[in-house]
Amino acid sequence: MRKTIFLLLIVLLIVPLTSIVVTSQDDTLVIGFLPGVVDPFYQVMQLGVEAAAADMGVEVVTQIPETWGVQVQTPILDAMIARGDIDYLVIAPTDKDQMIGPLQAAVDAGIRIITVDTFLGDGDYTNGPVTFPISYIGSDNVEGGRISARGLAEAIGGSGKVYINSTNPNVSSVEGRAVGFNEVMDNEYPDIEVVALDFNLDDLNTATTQTAAQLEVHPDLAGIFGTNVFSAQGAGTAVINAGLGGEVQVVAYDATQFAIEQLREGTVSLVLAQKPFDMGYMAVQFAVADAAGVTSLPRRVETGFAIIDIDNVDDPEVARFIYQVP
Amino acid sequence: MISRVWAWAFLGSLIIFFVISVQITTDGRVNFLTIRNSQNILVAITPVLLLGLGQTLVIIGAGIDLSVGWVMSLASVLSALALRAAFNSGLPLFLSVVIGFLAAVVGAGFVGFLNGVIIAKLKVPAFIVTLGSSFIVRGVALLLSENTTVIGLPRGVRNYGNDALIYWIQGEGGGLYFLKRPDVTGDLLRRMNIILPYPVVLTAIVVGIIVFVLRKTQFGRHTYAIGGNLEAALRTGIPVDRHLISLYVLSSVTAGIAGFLSTLRFTAGSAVIGDALLLSSIAAVIIGGVSLFGGAGTVMGTVIGSLIIAVLTTGLVMLNVQAFWQFIVVGTVVILAVLIDQSRDLIIGRMNTG
Amino acid sequence: MEPMLSIKNMVKRFGGLVAVNDVSLDVYPGEVVALLGDNGAGKSTLIKCVSGVYHADEGEVYFEGQLVRFSRPIEARRHGIETIYQDLALANNLDVGSNIFLGREVKKRYLGGLIRTLDNDFMLQQSQMALDSLGIHFPDLTQPIESLSGGQRQAVAIARAVYWDAKLMIMDEPTNNLGVPEQRKVLDTIRTLRERGVPIILISHTLPDIFAVSDRLIVMHRGRKVTEKKISETNTQEIVQYMVGALDDTREQ
Numbered sequence: 001m002r003k004t005i006f007l008l009l010i011v012l013l014i015v016p017l018t019s020i021v022v023t024s025q026d027d028t029l030v031i032g033f034l035p036g037v038v039d040p041f042y043q044v045m046q047l048g049v050e051a052a053a054a055d056m057g058v059e060v061v062t063q064i065p066e067t068w069g070v071q072v073q074t075p076i077l078d079a080m081i082a083r084g085d086i087d088y089l090v091i092a093p094t095d096k097d098q099m100i101g102p103l104q105a106a107v108d109a110g111i112r113i114i115t116v117d118t119f120l121g122d123g124d125y126t127n128g129p130v131t132f133p134i135s136y137i138g139s140d141n142v143e144g145g146r147i148s149a150r151g152l153a154e155a156i157g158g159s160g161k162v163y164i165n166s167t168n169p170n171v172s173s174v175e176g177r178a179v180g181f182n183e184v185m186d187n188e189y190p191d192i193e194v195v196a197l198d199f200n201l202d203d204l205n206t207a208t209t210q211t212a213a214q215l216e217v218h219p220d221l222a223g224i225f226g227t228n229v230f231s232a233q234g235a236g237t238a239v240i241n242a243g244l245g246g247e248v249q250v251v252a253y254d255a256t257q258f259a260i261e262q263l264r265e266g267t268v269s270l271v272l273a274q275k276p277f278d279m280g281y282m283a284v285q286f287a288v289a290d291a292a293g294v295t296s297l298p299r300r301v302e303t304g305f306a307i308i309d310i311d312n313v314d315d316p317e318v319a320r321f322i323y324q325v326p
Numbered sequence: 327m328i329s330r331v332w333a334w335a336f337l338g339s340l341i342i343f344f345v346i347s348v349q350i351t352t353d354g355r356v357n358f359l360t361i362r363n364s365q366n367i368l369v370a371i372t373p374v375l376l377l378g379l380g381q382t383l384v385i386i387g388a389g390i391d392l393s394v395g396w397v398m399s400l401a402s403v404l405s406a407l408a409l410r411a412a413f414n415s416g417l418p419l420f421l422s423v424v425i426g427f428l429a430a431v432v433g434a435g436f437v438g439f440l441n442g443v444i445i446a447k448l449k450v451p452a453f454i455v456t457l458g459s460s461f462i463v464r465g466v467a468l469l470l471s472e473n474t475t476v477i478g479l480p481r482g483v484r485n486y487g488n489d490a491l492i493y494w495i496q497g498e499g500g501g502l503y504f505l506k507r508p509d510v511t512g513d514l515l516r517r518m519n520i521i522l523p524y525p526v527v528l529t530a531i532v533v534g535i536i537v538f539v540l541r542k543t544q545f546g547r548h549t550y551a552i553g554g555n556l557e558a559a560l561r562t563g564i565p566v567d568r569h570l571i572s573l574y575v576l577s578s579v580t581a582g583i584a585g586f587l588s589t590l591r592f593t594a595g596s597a598v599i600g601d602a603l604l605l606s607s608i609a610a611v612i613i614g615g616v617s618l619f620g621g622a623g624t625v626m627g628t629v630i631g632s633l634i635i636a637v638l639t640t641g642l643v644m645l646n647v648q649a650f651w652q653f654i655v656v657g658t659v660v661i662l663a664v665l666i667d668q669s670r671d672l673i674i675g676r677m678n679t680g
Numbered sequence: 681m682e683p684m685l686s687i688k689n690m691v692k693r694f695g696g697l698v699a700v701n702d703v704s705l706d707v708y709p710g711e712v713v714a715l716l717g718d719n720g721a722g723k724s725t726l727i728k729c730v731s732g733v734y735h736a737d738e739g740e741v742y743f744e745g746q747l748v749r750f751s752r753p754i755e756a757r758r759h760g761i762e763t764i765y766q767d768l769a770l771a772n773n774l775d776v777g778s779n780i781f782l783g784r785e786v787k788k789r790y791l792g793g794l795i796r797t798l799d800n801d802f803m804l805q806q807s808q809m810a811l812d813s814l815g816i817h818f819p820d821l822t823q824p825i826e827s828l829s830g831g832q833r834q835a836v837a838i839a840r841a842v843y844w845d846a847k848l849m850i851m852d853e854p855t856n857n858l859g860v861p862e863q864r865k866v867l868d869t870i871r872t873l874r875e876r877g878v879p880i881i882l883i884s885h886t887l888p889d890i891f892a893v894s895d896r897l898i899v900m901h902r903g904r905k906v907t908e909k910k911i912s913e914t915n916t917q918e919i920v921q922y923m924v925g926a927l928d929d930t931r932e933q
Contacts, residue, residue: 038468200649204596212366212370241523247515543797550774551778554771555769555773561753
């Protein structure tokens with residue numbers, strides 16, 4: 001009886017493994033795509049990568065980490081290097097410092113790097129501390145923070161207390177957003193006070209608990225900036241929980257369908273859409289161009305934003321920036 | 327039974343510490359001990375506590391369940407998918423929510439059943455079985471979840487996850503409201519206390535049931551007996567295998583309820599919602615005095631353990647201290663808890679032999 | 681009188697080793713039969729073959745006149761054969777009442793049996809009676825038994841067997857690791873049981889104990905039964921000779 005069950009378990013495990021067969025042609029360009037974590041933002045980016053690959057006749061190998069972090073991304077990166085057939089790597093580094101070493105190893109193995117969404121070092125690949133990547137293609141997160149700040153300031157009428165809920169320290173994207181946000185509030189809105197910044201370590205429950213506690217300390221809180229979807233979702237839930245939906249304005253970074261749903265429900269007042277499809281498409285274009293010998297590629301490309309609120313959410317010109325994953 | 331006097335004392339002093347320090351840092355503007363904040367803390371403990379409850383049962387039975395966090399994530403996804411499908415097929419909202427609940431509990435219970443069967447019948451150590459199943463469950467949850475988050479739930483779901491039994495607006499123009507959220511805005515809204523949100527009520531019911539089962543029923547007695555001396559349990563004819571399977575099913579079911587509640591609260595299923603909670607739940611159980619060797623511990627201990635963790639999170643945020651400090655304090659308390667229990671056992675041991 | 685337990689020509693082998701070699705014995709109601717021998721003489725193996733832990737390779741066991749074959753210890757218990765091991769079958773984290781009723785808890789029924797709770801009061805009262813009938817007294821029955829002494833725990837195990845109407849009791853080294861006053865109490869309990877007509881197989885190394893409470897004794901040496909004598913017909917010196925193999929009734933003199 002025991003033996004039969006064990007045997008059955010082994011068969012169940014092995015059968016799906018044998019169906020995975022890796023194939024690769026020799027002459028086509030192979031591009032590795034390694035985003036930060038499985039989420040709609042990167043999935044839309046993947047659509048862009050795949051669309052470009054189809055248009056330009058190159059092969060793409062995609063690996064998506066299931067959780068965010070250097071410790072998860074690095075082994076996948078090492079495995080991609082070990083394949084030996086990858087010419088270009090399109091990657092969103094999960095830490096601007098810690099990923100330098102592992103990516104240097106990729107460069108040493110003959111792989112050319114393009115970073116998307118997040119960058120290495122300070123993002124200046126010409127004069128900065130890190131110069132080996134070809135380009136950084138992403139949103140200017142600092143600018144995104146500025147736009148979010150102006151949007152939130154307008155929503156709360158130019159005065160009051162605001163609070164930032166973010167994911168992790170030392171991640172170039174969310175860090176830049178907070179920097180830009182603070183800068184605008186300091187310089188342009190003297191009547192707005194940024195009272196705190198919490199890191200929820202990518203945990204929805206923590207984001208909610210933190211926001212609930214901040215609402216206790218600042219019962220007159222007027223607005224919240226969630227630096228990514230999780231943070232905004234957690235913050236928005238705490239606001240709803242406190243019965244303050246519509247009273248406390250929440251700005252969400254990233255236009256996932258869920259964020260849009262929250263916008264329609266009034267949990268979130270403003271959604272900032274990045275353009276991940278463009279990032280993915282452009283990264284592949286850059287790889288193909290570099291392979292063709294183009295040397296004048298820009299080291300830094302900003303893809304821009306779309307701002308979505310309840311008034312323009314149904315406008316097709318704006319709605320196309322909502323992260324639609326089939 | 328090991329008493330938890332010191333844990334209550336610690337919780338009390340923690341609250342006093344936060345009351346004073348929050349007063350000082352905000353120049354007397356903010357009070358830590360308000361009705362609203364107490365409710366915040368109760369809401370914050372529900373996921374950790376629910377996972378801890380199942381874990382308490384399993385650990386008293388001298389086992390361990392490492393899969394609870396991921397089972398919670400799976401249950402969140404399953405309940406969201408079922409709820410959405412039911413609603414879209416034309417069922418009324420309440421019935422859809424019930425179907426979501428059943429999907430979470432049955433799906434999670436199935437995982438627990440498999441855990442239990444492999445542990446009890448095939449004699450594979452619980453640590454290994456539940457470690458393995460946690461990976462499997464995690465993969466299944468991500469695969470099912472359509473991009474980690476299941477959206478498109480009917481709007482009213484949010485009310486089930488966030489409404490409460492009692493609403494109380496203090497002061498002028500206020501009043502007491504039951505079951506129905508008063509339609510107020512502005513200043514009145516800011517003064518409104520939301521007392522006993524439904525997730526807290528449901529969690530309290532689960533706590534009550536498990537306290538009853540452990541203290542008053544044969545099932546509880548056998549759980550302690552199996553954890554205390556497996557050999558004795560076998561010799562006295564307790565159906566040990568069947569009992570162990572039930573324990574793992576119960577552990578998964580409480581995790582499933584936690585997943586269901588998070589679906590209601592966030593109006594979305596999330597395949598990662600429970601990922602961070604396993605270690606917190608075990609910490610709560612240990613602070614609560616459940617012995618990892620089995621046979622000892624109470625549900626109320628786990629409740630205190632969860633409360634200590636939630637009070638720390640909320641209090642440190644209110645002090646504007648980075649939440650990372652929470653890990654340091656919780657870790658210290660876990661080790662202290664076991665040290666205190668051990669030294670007390672030593673003293674009791676000396677008294678007996680002396 | 682018909683024997684309560686009758687073992688006929690039992691053989692148990694472990695690989696090449698014959699642990700029990702063609703042993704037969706009878707136990708009659710109301711008598712204490714001592715089983716003794718050096719370590720490795722086969723007495724524990726013999727007992728485990730009776731109580732369902734091991735399965736004999738040859739021979740039969742008759743209990744109350746019927747041929748029995750226990751595949752698990754719990755089956756032997758259901759027939760009324762109780763084996764008392766030091767510590768082994770008690771849950772130290774539970775109180776006296778819980779241990780006496782372990783696995784056979786008494787329940788109160790509510791809502792037509794939908795909800796059943798433990799009837800702790802009843803179990804406590806019955807436990808008290810069972811202990812009283814054996815002349816055993818504890819100050820507090822609601823403490824976990826880990827706070828009791830070894831002898832007291834032994835008494836709990838015996839009380840449990842008595843309460844559940846054991847028809848035959850097997851005691852494996854009941855006085856080991858006990859202080860002298862405790863040993864005396866256990867022996868008193870054995871006498872009480874004997875008076876009540878419960879037959880006992882007593883495994884022990886301690887000759888004075890055996891001579892104090894037994895009616896008959898059986899000595900084993902290297903798997904074989906080398907003698908069987910009434911206590912009144914033998915003495916310590918003779919038994920020691922049997923135990924070390926110097927005397928052997930089965931050998932041609």
